Amino acid sequence: GAGVSQSPSNKVTEKGKDVELRCDPISGHTALYWYRQSLGQGLEFLIYFQGNSAPDKSGLPSDRFSAERTGGSVSTLTIQRTQQEDSAVYLCASSPKFVAGVREQYFGPGTRLTVT
Amino acid sequence: GQNIDQPTEMTATEGAIVQINCTYQTSGFNGLFWYQQHAGEAPTFLSYNVLDGLEEKGRFSSFLSRSKGYSYLLLKELQMKDSASYLCAVEGRNRDDKIIFGKGTRLHILP
Numbered sequence: 001g002a003g004v005s006q007s008p009s010n011k012v013t014e015k016g017k018d019v020e021l022r023c024d025p026i027s028g029h030t031a032l033y034w035y036r037q038s039l040g041q042g043l044e045f046l047i048y049f050q051g052n053s054a055p056d057k058s059g060l061p062s063d064r065f066s067a068e069r070t071g072g073s074v075s076t077l078t079i080q081r082t083q084q085e086d087s088a089v090y091l092c093a094s095s096p097k098f099v100a101g102v103r104e105q106y107f108g109p110g111t112r113l114t115v116t
Numbered sequence: 117g118q119n120i121d122q123p124t125e126m127t128a129t130e131g132a133i134v135q136i137n138c139t140y141q142t143s144g145f146n147g148l149f150w151y152q153q154h155a156g157e158a159p160t161f162l163s164y165n166v167l168d169g170l171e172e173k174g175r176f177s178s179f180l181s182r183s184k185g186y187s188y189l190l191l192k193e194l195q196m197k198d199s200a201s202y203l204c205a206v207e208g209r210n211r212d213d214k215i216i217f218g219k220g221t222r223l224h225i226l227p
Contacts, residue, residue, distance in 0.1 A: 042219030056214050091158060107158035
């Protein structure tokens with residue numbers, strides 16, 4: 001079966017431009033997470049969806065960042081007016097609501113964003 | 117708030133045993149995950165602890181003490197392929213709560 005997919009795999013953009021990052025979770029997974037990881041660093045939580053709603057947006061670094069999820073499936077993370085400090089790998093993960101006592105996250109391959 | 121601490125880097129020798137510690141302070145707690153991440157790759161699931169005690173899975177074991185806010189990941193018979201970052205992550209009180217990751221421990225294996 002298909003895992004979590006993300007597109008694009010790599011994105012180079014100029015400072016000030018807007019970018020959209022896409023995540024396709026595993027079919028049937030109700031929870032979807034966005035994380036950011038800078039080189040050599042841990043995962044920084046950005047936002048979390050349960051279905052189409054986002055109970056927790058506390059990790060979004062600024063109002064330039066927004067995310068949506070439609071149909072309980074695909075999610076898009078949008079960064080407006082990109083800055084060089086936005087350069088990082090953006091990871092998406094999905095998990096089932098509750099399966100056999102374990103709710104592990106399945107990660108996509110990530111989108112490497114470089115802002116020049 | 118939530119705070120998760122783990123050592124930044126560790127070094128161990130092939131064939132040896134290494135223990136990676138994780139301490140956490142969270143407003144609510146339901147369970148704790150360990151993930152492995154090789155350089156340039158996405159994290160992959162290793163273990164999940166809800167109850168106190170040791171969970172063994174092959175060469176890897178994970179321990180949890182809820183009262184102490186403490187966990188460790190034990191890796192036995194280390195192999196070169198175990199060189200990776202190991203991420204501790206805490207799940208909030210409710211099953212709908214987010215999962216927060218620590219910064220990870222980079223493990224270097226020497227031949």
